[in-house]
Amino acid sequence: MTWRLRRATPGDSPALSLVASAAFLDAYASVLNGADIIGHCARNNSHAVFETWLSDPQTVVTLAEYEPGHAPIGYTVLTSPDFPIDTDAADIELRRIYTLKQFHGGGVGQGLLREACDDARAGGHTRMLLGVWAKNSRARRFYERAGFEVVGSRSFAVGDTLYEDPVYALRL
Structure with a gap:
């Protein structure tokens, strides 16, 4: 499998929107209400x-593309933190990191995370924060193997359901 990473540009919003909704549906179709998934994607992945x-x-978006053809298969969004924990200017949030399930295990997620860490350091940040669904054990293991540690929690709503998710941090 061949893939590449590149900095997303304004013309990439349709590709990012597509892969964002596809990855969210793929990850949560078996655990969330369908109407909630559709509403969440319409609001958050447009x-x-x-x-x-x-x-x-201040935001860095990286797109993973399958080669050849440049089909979008994953992405990250690095932006200002939005968590109910103490943060400062040295912090950055990895707001999104998604890879389509068929590309799990092929190094795309690791490549996206490595690129995000490099971009965060280049921006002068010393701590990366992220939130993850508490029951997403695969993602949690991925972050923990990379050195992330739980530093708090946050409430996250999908539809009418409120989830209490851990907030992870990684010293860069």
Whole structure:
């Protein structure tokens, strides 16, 4: 399997929106209500959401593409932290890191995380934060193997259901 990573540009919002919704559906179709998934994706994975991130100089979006053909298969979003824990200017949030399930185990997720850490360091950040669904044991193991540790929790709503998710941190 051949893939590449590149910095996303404003023209990439349709590809990012597509892979974001596909990955969210793929990850949560067996555990969340279908209407909640659709509503969540419409609000959080729209072209407009990605266009806002892509136009923000403080946000870094990286796109993973399958080679050949450049089909979107994953992405990350690094942005200002939004957590109910103490943060400072040295912190950055890995708001999103998703890879389509068929590409799990092929190094794409590790490549995206490595690139995000490099981008965070280049921006002068010394701590990366992320939130993850408490029952997503595969993702939690991935982050823990990379050195992330739980430093708090946050409430996260999908539809009418409120989840209490751990917040992880990694010293860069």
